Amino acid sequence: MFIAVQISWLILLGIAELGAARWGRAVPRGARTARNLTFTVINHVAIPPLTVLCLAAAQVVHPPVGINRLPMWTGMILAVLAFDLAGYWFHRVSHRSLLLWRFHQVHHLDEDFDFTTGARVHTVEESLHQILLVAVAIVIGAPPLYLTVFGTLAFVAALWHHSNLAVPQRIERWLRLVVFTPETHVAHHHDQIEDTDTNFGFLFPWWDRMFGTFNRRQRTSDWRIGLDYSRDLGLIGLLLVPFHPRQLKELALRPATDAGPRSAQTAKSVTR
Template sequence: MTESLLANEPWIRGGFFLFVLFAIALWEVSAQRRPQEIGRLTRWPANLMIVVLDTLAVRVLFPVAAVGAALMASENGWGLLNLLALPGWLSVMLAVLVLDAAIYFQHRVFHAVPWLWRLHRMHHADLEFDVTTALRFHPVEIVLSMVIKMVVVVLLGAPVLAVVIFEVLLNATAMFNHGNVRLPLWLDRWLRLIVVTPDMHRVHHSVIRRETDSNFGFNLPWWDRLFGTYRDQPEKGHLDMTIGIEDFRTRRDLRLDQMLIQPLRHSVLSSGSKVMPD
């Protein structure tokens, strides 16, 4: 089973990725949460191209990535879970929880450390918030994230199955909670007790920095509540809040070349809540 998972992991992840991407995109068309000033044709080509570059970077540098790290740990008996005589299902469950907590803390560190923020801010510099925003991460950040994930997998001794489940869940929930989709308020209130919802995560993409530094979870919402970073609603409401960051607010900043060199760029004059012309 382990060898089969390793061999089919790219197809499993790719299949779920495409299914969820198209499903959320269709949902956005039929039940849009916020009107968008900048159309998909302006933003989506670069956002989609970024995920292609990210995938190529990871596969070139880490051909078997986190799943391969889990297999190596299992074969050598490395990591905490490989030293404990736990039932398989419990090891899988604990590994998924610990990996999700690790992503939460990694996210907080990328906001707190200035040079890491310069990498991560590309994700926040999208001037709209929809399913493709979930794909918008700088390739260098993706590579660093993979290194961190592989270290956690080995130290934890995460089972291969747990890593595959976690990767699929992380991709799917990230696209879901970045979706520009409308949920009934009562459903959002209950759903965000078990998963990060779009209204919960949208707060994190506010131009107001104290809101940007909240709601760090991608998958499970419990870490924000437990560690004091949970914010229920944006100050100006979901329809009136401004998405993005102050530094890069022109349509030119949405181009792929500008996104890739953004970590090297200094702040530019911006108009705050208004999108500047090209």
């Protein structure tokens, strides 16, 4: 059932973008869409068995005791909040750790912004994130069902807040108070690091507001989506570049439209 929900949402957003796109295409669909969706196929094959294996091994060592004792809806809400908070910090650290950034940059190398960007996550990154969520589930005593529900919500939310949809401002204004919207998340994909290093949340914007990383900046027509140090790569390149001995930043051919030098203050904050 959960897979059916995810596939249905993927199709629905694809159809919606055809008729209600907010921005024109920066990159032709074709090969880009195919390689983005290939990542979600790979991850949907690889991640569920990993999750089952981790949960089974963990319950042998440490049977869960915790929020599974609470009424189901109370426990599930608390679990979703805990998983989302863990995801916020995993995402934020992925922008600071040179090792994790090797994999996370695959998501940011996309030079356009639509629902398929949300599906474009390197399998190693997705696996590490899933292992973290399993660890959180063990600590708080969350049943596997709660993790499955969160995984579905996170996938639906990722496709939604990466979508290129024209949401009426009167609706978007209220939505952004509760969940990330395309208007609030797009800054995270601006190729300038002062925007890229903001809005790390998955489901809720509260963590960014709480920890000082929320960015209200709105996209303009002269923005470049992607990373300032590299053009996008082909599918095989995206899969293999994290394992190259040298960082992509040292190897890459810079984009044709260079956004210019960063300020000295910004440059000092960069650790990747």
